[in-house]
Amino acid sequence: MAPDAPKVRLYVPDDLAAGGAVALAPGQAHYLRTVLRLGVGAEVALFNGRDGEWRARVERLAKGGAELATGERIRLQEDGPDLWLVFAPIKRARIDFVAEKATELGAAALWPVFTRRTAVARVNRDRLRANAVEAAEQCGRLSVPEIFEPVDLWAAMESWPTERALLLCDETGAGRPVARALAGADRAAPWAALVGPEGGFDASELDALRKLPFVTAVDLGPLTLRADTAALAVFACWQALAGT
Amino acid sequence: MAPDAPKVRLYVPDDLAAGGAVALAPGQAHYLRTVLRLGVGAEVALFNGRDGEWRARVERLAKGGAELATGERIRLQEDGPDLWLVFAPIKRARIDFVAEKATELGAAALWPVFTRRTAVARVNRDRLRANAVEAAEQCGRLSVPEIFEPVDLWAAMESWPTERALLLCDETGAGRPVARALAGADRAAPWAALVGPEGGFDASELDALRKLPFVTAVDLGPLTLRADTAALAVFACWQALAGT
Numbered sequence: 096m097a098p099d100a101p102k103v104r105l106y107v108p109d110d111l112a113a114g115g116a117v118a119l120a121p122g123q124a125h126y127l128r129t130v131l132r133l134g135v136g137a138e139v140a141l142f143n144g145r146d147g148e149w150r151a152r153v154e155r156l157a158k159g160g161a162e163l164a165t166g167e168r169i170r171l172q173e174d175g176p177d178l179w180l181v182f183a184p185i186k187r188a189r190i191d192f193v194a195e196k197a198t199e200l201g202a203a204a205l206w207p208v209f210t211r212r213t214a215v216a217r218v219n220r221d222r223l224r225a226n227a228v229e230a231a232e233q234c235g236r237l238s239v240p241e242i243f244e245p246v247d248l249w250a251a252m253e254s255w256p257t258e259r260a261l262l263l264c265d266e267t268g269a270g271r272p273v274a275r276a277l278a279g280a281d282r283a284a285p286w287a288a289l290v291g292p293e294g295g296f297d298a299s300e301l302d303a304l305r306k307l308p309f310v311t312a313v314d315l316g317p318l319t320l321r322a323d324t325a326a327l328a329v330f331a332c333w334q335a336l337a338g339t
Numbered sequence: 340m341a342p343d344a345p346k347v348r349l350y351v352p353d354d355l356a357a358g359g360a361v362a363l364a365p366g367q368a369h370y371l372r373t374v375l376r377l378g379v380g381a382e383v384a385l386f387n388g389r390d391g392e393w394r395a396r397v398e399r400l401a402k403g404g405a406e407l408a409t410g411e412r413i414r415l416q417e418d419g420p421d422l423w424l425v426f427a428p429i430k431r432a433r434i435d436f437v438a439e440k441a442t443e444l445g446a447a448a449l450w451p452v453f454t455r456r457t458a459v460a461r462v463n464r465d466r467l468r469a470n471a472v473e474a475a476e477q478c479g480r481l482s483v484p485e486i487f488e489p490v491d492l493w494a495a496m497e498s499w500p501t502e503r504a505l506l507l508c509d510e511t512g513a514g515r516p517v518a519r520a521l522a523g524a525d526r527a528a529p530w531a532a533l534v535g536p537e538g539g540f541d542a543s544e545l546d547a548l549r550k551l552p553f554v555t556a557v558d559l560g561p562l563t564l565r566a567d568t569a570a571l572a573v574f575a576c577w578q579a580l581a582g583t
Contacts, residue, residue, distance in 0.1 A: 175562075192436070199568050201560070235563045274579045316445070316578040318419075319479045324443050327568070328575035334560040335518045335576045 100169050101150060103131060103139040104232045106239055111146040115165040116154075124161035127153065140169065144238040147172040172237055177285045178333060179204040180240075181251060181261070182326055183292035184215040189323045194223045196323075198230035198240055200330035206287075207245040212294035218245040248300065252307060259285040262333075263304050263312045264325045266295050270312035273332045277313075282338030288329040293322050344413050345394060347375060347383040348476045350483055355390040359409040360398075368405035371397065384413065388482040391416040416481055421529045422577060423448040424484075425495060425505070426570055427536035428459040433567045438467045440567075442474035442484055444574035450531075451489040456538035462489040492544065496551060503529040506577070507548050507556045508569045510539050514556035517576045521557075526582030532573040537566050 109117050119127070127133045135153050141163065142148045148170035151163040180197045184190055184207045197205060205227065207218045224242045231239045255261070262276065270276075280286070289304070296304070305312050315328050353361050363371070371377045379397050385407065386392045392414040395407040424441045428434055428451045441449060449471065451462045468486045475483045499505070506520065514520075524530075533548070540548070549556050559572050 196568055196571075199562060199564055200572070201562055234565070272579070315575070318443060318445055318578075320443055321478070324440055324571070327440075327571055328444070328578070331559070331572035331575040332579045334562075334572070335516070335580070 100148070101138040101140045103127070103133070103137075104148070104235070105139055105141055106228045106232055107141050107143055109143060111141055111143055111149045111165055111168075113149075113165060113167060117141060117151060117163045117165060119161040119163065121159055124156060124159070127161060128156050128158075139163065141165065142237050145172060148237060170237065175201050175203060175236065175238060176282060176333075176337070177203050178330070179206055179259070179287035180290070180326055180330065181206045181208055181287055182290045183208060183210045183213040183248075183322065184218045184245065185293055185322050186215060189321075190215075190218075190223065191226050193323050193326050194226035195230040196327045197330060198227045198236065199234045200327065200334055201236075202240045202330065203238075204241040204243055206243040206251065208248045208251045208289075209245065210248045210292055211297040211300060213292040214294070215292075220245070252304070255307070255309060256285070257309050259287055259309060261307070261310045262286070262288045262329060263301075263310050264288060264290045264329055265301065265305075265312040265314060266291070266319060266325070267301065268314055268317075270314035273313040273315055273329065274336060276311050277333060277336035280333075280337040286333065286337070288326070288333070290322055290326045290329070344392070345382040345384045347371070347377070347381075348392070348479070349383055349385055350472045350476055351385050351387055353387060355385055355387055355393045355409055355412075357393075357409060357411060361385060361395060361407045361409060363405040363407065365403055368400060368403070371405060372400050372402075383407065385409065386481050389416060392481060414481065419445050419447060419480065419482060420526060420577075420581070421447050422574070423450055423503070423531035424534070424570055424574065425450045425452055425531055426534045427452060427454045427457040427492075427566065428462045428489065429537055429566050430459060433565075434459075434462075434467065435470050437567050437570050438470035439474040440571045441574060442471045442480065443478045444571065444578055445480075446484045446574065447482075448485040448487055450487040450495065452492040452495045452533075453489065454492045454536055455541040455544055457536040458538070459536075464489070496548070499551075499553060500529070501553050503531055503553060505551070505554045506530070506532040506573055507545075507554050508532060508534045508573050509545065509549075509556040509558060510535070510563060510569070511545065512558055512561075514558035517557040517559055517573065518580060520555050521577060521580035524577075524581040530577065530581070532570070532577070534566055534570045534573070
C-alpha cells in the first residue's frame with residue numbers, strides 16, 4: 096500500500112481509470128457525509144475487484160449521492176487465493192461474523208448450503224454481500240468475495256468442480272489433523288472448506304461426504320468448535336499452511 | 340464425552356463429589372427455569388475446572404436459586420494447553436467475541452494489556468469472565484480461562500515469566516511465518532500470544548517487543564487482519580501446529 100494512501104476505502108462496481116468520474120450509491124454517500132464527516136475535497140481510495148486501487152477526490156457530496164473524480168492508481172490488481180467457504184447458514188449475528196472473518200482471511204467466494212440439521216431456512220444474500228464488502232474495504236483487500244446462490248448441500252456436491260479440493264471440517268475427530276492435510280498444499284490451486292451447522296453434520300451426511308473423491312475430512316483439534324469458529328479456524332490454518 | 344451425557348453444562352465454583360449438593364447462583368437458576376424451561380428432575384452436567392464433569396439432578400428450582408444433587412462423574416479432569424492470550428482491549432462486541440473464541444480454542448488465561456494506541460480505557464473483567472464461562476459451558480471444556488488483571492503492556496512484559504514463549508502477532512509482515520515459528524513447538528510448554536489494538540502496535544512498541552528474549556514475532560499472512568481476527572487466527576494455528 097502507498098504510505099500516504101487514503102485510509103477510507105470504498106468498493107464500487109464501476110470501471111476505474113485515471114480522470115474518470117464515479118457516482119456513489121446513496122448509502123455510501125451517507126457513510127462519507129454523516130459517519131466519517133468528510134466533505135468536498137476529501138480523498139478516498141476506490142477498488143472494484145478488477146482495476147486495482149485508485150485515489151479519488153470527493154467532488155460533490157449531498158444527501159442522495161456523491162460524485163468522485165478518480166486520480167492515480169495506487170495499487171495494481173492482484174489475485175488472492177482461490178478459496179471458497181461452503182457453509183451451513185447459521186443465525187443472524189453469527190452469519191455476519193462468518194462473512195466478515197472469511198473475507199478478512201481471504202475467501203474468494205461464500206456459498207451457503209442447506210444440510211439436514213440446518214436450522215436457518217432463508218439466507219439474506221444482500222446482507223452477506225454487505226458484510227463482505229465492508230470487511231473487504233476495511234482489511235485492504237482488492238476484491239470482494241462472491242456470494243453464491245444458497246442451495247441444498249447435495250446440489251452443491253453434484254455440481255462440484257472435481258479439481259477443487261474440499262476440506263470437510265469433521266467435528267467427530269475422525270479427520271486428518273489439519274496441519275498434516277495442508278502440509279505442502281498448493282496455494283495456487285482451487286480450494287474450499289465445508290463447515291456444518293451448529294448441530295453438526297448428520298452421520299449419513301458425513302459418511303457420504305467422506306466418500307467424495309475431492310473431499311478430505313480434517314480435524315481442527317480436540318475441542319468442539321462452534322460452526323463460526325470452525326470456519327475461521329480452517330481459513331486461518333489454510334493461510335498459515337498452504338504453500339509453506 | 341459419555342454418549343448420554345446431559346446436553347446442558349454448567350460451570351460452578353463449588354467442589355464436586357458424588358452425593359453432594361450444589362446451589363446455583365440466581366442467574367443460572369433463571370437460565371435453567373426461564374430460558375431452557377427445565378424443571379425438578381431434569382439432568383444437567385456440572386464442572387468446576389478441578390474435579391472433572393458430573394451428572395446432577397435438579398432438586399429444587401425457584402426464582403431466587405436452585406439446588407442440584409450430584410450423581411456420578413462422567414469425565415475425569417484433564418488439562419488443556421497452557422496458552423495465554425495477551426491482548427489490547429477492543430470495543431464491546433468484539434471483546435466479547437475474543438473471550439468466546441479464545442475460550443473455544445483452548446485459552447488458559449486472558450490478559451488485557453494497555454498499549455499506546457489502545458482506545459478502550461476500562462475493561463469489564465466480570466463481563467469477560469461471563470463470556471468465557473458461557474463459551475466453556477457450550478464447547479465442552481472442563482475449565483474456564485482465568486481473567487488476569489488488566490495492566491499496562493510494559494508492566495506485563497516486566498513481570499513476564501521468561502520460560503513462557505510469547506508469539507507477537509506482527510501486522511507489519513516482518514515476523515516469521517506462523518507455520519514456521521510453530522513447527523515442532525512443544526504443546527506441553529507454556530505459551531502465549533500477544534495481539535495489538537485495532538490501530539496496531541506503535542513502531543517503538545514493536546521494536547522493544549521484538550528485542551525481548553521470550554518474544555517471537557510472527558506473520559499471519561498477507562492480509563491485514565482485525566485485532567479480533569488475529570487473536571483467533573493465531574490460536575487456531577497454535578492448535579493445528581503445536582505438537583505436530
